[in-house]
Amino acid sequence: MAVRDDEAQEVLVALLAIVDPDRAPRWAGSILDHHASLNAALVAREATLLPLVDGEAKAVAMLAAHRRAALFLLREKVAAGPIVATRHELIDYCRQLMAHERDEQVRVFFLNGRRELLAEEVIARGGPEGVTVRPRQILARALEIGACGMVLVHNHPSGDPAPSDLDRRFTRKLAVAAETLGLRLHDHLIVARGGQHCIAID
The missing domain is CATH 1.10.150 (DNA polymerase; domain 1)
Structure with a gap:
């Protein structure tokens, strides 16, 4: 409401x-x-x-x-259970945190084998029109902290949460690269003033 x-x-x-x-x-x-x-x-x-x-x-x-x-209170709820992009707690937290930002950013929730939170980090920041990030940046950090999986979140300053073709290609590329390293990209969530969208991981 x-x-x-x-x-x-x-x-x-x-x-x-x-x-x-x-x-x-x-x-x-x-x-x-x-x-x-x-x-x-x-x-x-x-x-x-x-x-x-x-x-x-x-x-x-x-x-x-x-x-x-x-x-802080919203994040406590997120960390209380498995991290899944469709969980209301994660959506609420990320929308409050990122949906109204003027610049685009990429945030990653690094998870253990039970999808519990190991770390939450902003991997890249850009401008109103987009952000540049490479899969190896995310994967190198995941291996460094011993993560088994990840949930990727980024915002659309335009207000429209619909994924672009580039968003979809990046998601697929990251998922494939993660799999070769024994990691799993569980979800990719986009948040914006107009709502949120979860890109399906094939």
Whole structure:
């Protein structure tokens, strides 16, 4: 269920009121007018938020702390069981973490033989139009930490989670290369503002 605008306003007011209860409603309104959603506001850069809160750095720090705490709780749920791209916990975490980023990034969840989390790392960062990453970067890191499998996640800053032909080719290439090393690419999840898509591993 999507959070309504008035609910987002209430959340922001409650957070910002800790800093200044009198200015909190105006700040919250300005932030939501400027950003498309509560999520977009929480991932916004400090430079874009400061003018909306009268330059009050404590207010921006409060929003950053809230986001960090929320992500920590979501990540705890992800790490509590086997990592599977179709698990709601993983989707929620990755969408909160990556869907509103302006630049594309590739994140890998390295797993043991029971699909339990060994490590979570950003392997590559790019720009709004894409990111460059090679299968050997991912596989070398997997072997280094003794992983048996991986779940790959990347974001589409455009907002459309539909995979490109390049996404599909890269997925297949990585899966084949992993298999030759005794590793397994379990899933490749794409997250965006418009939703998510899991590329099937043949």
